[in-house]
Amino acid sequence: MTSLAHGGGCGCKIAPDVLQSILASTPQAAPFANLMVGAETSDDAAVWRLNDEQALVATTDFFMPMVDDPFDFGRIAATNALSDVYAMGATPIFALAIVGMPIGQLSAETIGKVLQGGASVCAAAGVPIAGGHSIDSVEPIYGLVALGLVHPDRVLTNRGAQAGDVLILTKALGVGVLSAAFKQGRLDEEGYAAMIASMTQLNTPGAGLSAFPAVHAVTDVTGFGLLGHALEMARGSGVAVEIDPTAPVYLPGAGDLAADGVRTGASTRNWAAYGGSVTLPPDLPVWRRDLLTDPQTAGGLLISAAPEGVEAVMDMLCAMGFSASRCVGRVMTGAPSVIVGRSA
Template sequence: MRLTELAHGGGCGCKLGPAVLRDLLADQPIGQMFPQLLVGNAESDDAAVWQIDENTCMIATTDFFMPMVDNPRDFGRIAATNAISDIYAMGGRPVMALAILGMPINVIDPSDIREILAGGADICAEAGIPIAGGHSIDAPEPIYGLAVIGLCAPGDLRRNGGALPGDALILTKPLGVGIYSNAIKKGIATKADIAEMIDSCTTLNRIGQDLSKRPEVHAITDVTGFGILGHGMEMARAAGCGLRIERAALPLLNRAAEMAQSGLRTGASDRNWDAVGDKVTLPTGITEAEHTLLTDPQTSGGLLVSVAADAAESVLDQICSVHPKAAIIGTVIEGAGIEIV
């Protein structure tokens, strides 16, 4: 049986919707009694941050999901890359990971489970960190991911807030992962499609660690299950600003637009739109396919970077050395919400 047939969803499209998550967390303590907790639940950021001393912050995150591809090793590689991304999005250096594993033991061959774990180990080795332990359960659907710990200097910490009006917005990876995942689940993705998606999803976002050293970079977040609109809205809210996004400038996987035009999309697109649609201004004549791309849930997506306009081209050149499809996709503006042009 294909891995993707064992799960009702896949990748970051499995995430609870933003509106549901806000409701569930509404009455949870947010840590005001802990002054060392620099980033927690209240910020809707990529990871938690605890300041150890004047020179060191600890960054902690966890991320896991169900398979979006059928090759077990690739599933492990994608899940690990996605989990480590949260550390890079905060400007940190990952130092250690713990594995999170839930498998239907009587359904999946043990050799496939070993391959999933090996894929995660491959990516952690590439990131220069060990998988030092973890926890496993017998679960009805396959689940894999990591809890990751990282470090950074307080001055290198980058939150999803901090964007300033006039900043340029850079997206480091192409959109379309949710659409491609749907094509894989339906059995209509080509080998080239699958290879392209896996290549993007297994490219580490370690550039975030380098960008955090640049004072011109004001804010960073990674774009995952809530899509460019959802994570863009989190950046806008945290900064008390608005975003203007140029839909024609968005980098896309090679056949993402074609697939969207054919009607391929995920249910998470509707969820993502419901969460932010009342705060998004759309242009006259926007197509259904363009709308799908704006709400498409990403798995192990790129970083959304807010950078001073006069440094944007220099920062883009630095990013493109690792992520060749990176592009300037818009600007930070006065006001609130997101304007699509």
């Protein structure tokens, strides 16, 4: 399937600086009293207050394949779409499928396997795919409109980080590097299995994080890389963020492949898009920068939590199977920016 697509996964997202330029010329929506979260801070989903007890979380996410197995492609795309609901502290309730396929180049059986993969992930999340829309397109595209519910007082956003908070990342990095290696025929079985396992692990802890008073902000790390999504959190919260480049876990083989020059075009594009808002230490190897800017598909949650709540959050994450969770940085006072260096 990858031979039919010019890009794949979250690596085919529009670059953050280009997206900002596009949105800058788009008229802003009129204010609505019940719109709790819109597009102002590039958050993971929109949130609409239904009543005093419920808020509706709505998002959409779709992309082209980064693997050739159609069932796995469907699983990955669905996991990625549901992640935005979890990142807002919500529980998904149902989804709609977005399907664009090159009819005549892919068989009905292959397309059906994509949909089956997506449905299997939604079933694991306890939600139905209740409908959708399909078109005949040049490249294969699949994703979801995902809807969820959360208490209005427990909505998690990317704009609540506070100085003194600790940053926690729940998944290993390196999906983009491994994906690039796969396309080059350089990824071994262990690396491929680890990549698929990471991209199909639902970010279910997000729904539970909304009950932790110490959790101040959450976002998921996807196409803009760890540094890009940390920068969105910094801008949304009006704070500076420091990331320890050695703290995250990296997927098996990702470090060696990156050091050998394997990277995605999106990684380089992401770095260029950050402008002067991300500062690197002068001795940081380029390959390590590539891992920090590496586009993640269905990546982990980036959590900003008060120090006194970190142990409880980490205990919950480990109990739910997120053994790669690590404290990767901290939040500081200062102009919105990201500083890469050792965390204190």
